[in-house]
Amino acid sequence: MGPAPPVRTLITSSCRTALIHAVRGIDSGRFQACPATPPLPHGINTMKRLLLCCLLATTLAACSSTTPQQAASTGSNAINKPSATLATTDAASAAQAALNQKIDANMAAAPGFIPFAAGDSTLDPVGKGQILRQISSIQAMKKITLRGYCYRGSSNKAKALAHARAVEVRDFLVASGVSAKRITLRINTDKKQHGVQIASK
Structure with a gap:
């Protein structure tokens, strides 16, 4: 029933x-x-x-007929939906603007050096954006050297972190259309740096 x-x-x-x-x-x-x-x-x-x-x-x-309460509820929902959409759009625009500012700062300091957080081997959105800003120049390189940096005084796994960072950048470059055959990986644990240097071999 x-x-x-x-x-x-x-x-x-x-x-x-x-x-x-x-x-x-x-x-x-x-x-x-x-x-x-x-x-x-x-x-x-x-x-x-x-x-x-x-x-x-x-x-x-x-x-x-529709009750006044139902009509008021429908009208309220219709008014609130555009407001919620505008708030979401504004938040997304603000986040994108902040991201672009960080990328601009990295590009101004050293375009070919992709910074990583200390103790981390994950390529963040800022690093990805920095690579994409210059992807055409990187694709034009015949041979590419990726040198991963992690200061050995900051971690007992400095070599592993330096290598993992270089691998992260390599994988992102390959996903962006760069041939893996053109890429060579290197590491450095002597300098007090945390990141990956992209250079033409």
Whole structure:
């Protein structure tokens, strides 16, 4: 057995049924004041029909109309959706602007050096953006050397970190269309640097 129809649907259906029966009753002459009352004159009978139809139509409209609370809720949702979209767009624009500022700073300091956080071997969005800014120049290099840096005084796994950083940059370059055959990996743990130097061999 399926779920029962909503109360609102039942009320609307009942109103429509009542209206249909009322109109049919008017047309068949069954709506009389009492059985002994003689038929009303044509004009009065017509007016009675009109009044009864208006009453039933008003009842049907009341059954099917939207409540003020529902209308207010719908209007509120329609107003809030654009505001939420604008807030999301503004936040995304601000984040992109901050990212671009960091990339600009790295490009101004040393375009070919991709910084990494100390103790980390993950290429972050700033590093990826920095590489993409100069991807055309990198693709034009016949031979590419990636030298991973991690100062040995900052970690007992400096060599592993330096190599992992170089691998991260290599994989990103390959994903960006650079042939892996043209790339050579090197490491350096003597300098107090954390990153990868991209150079033409």
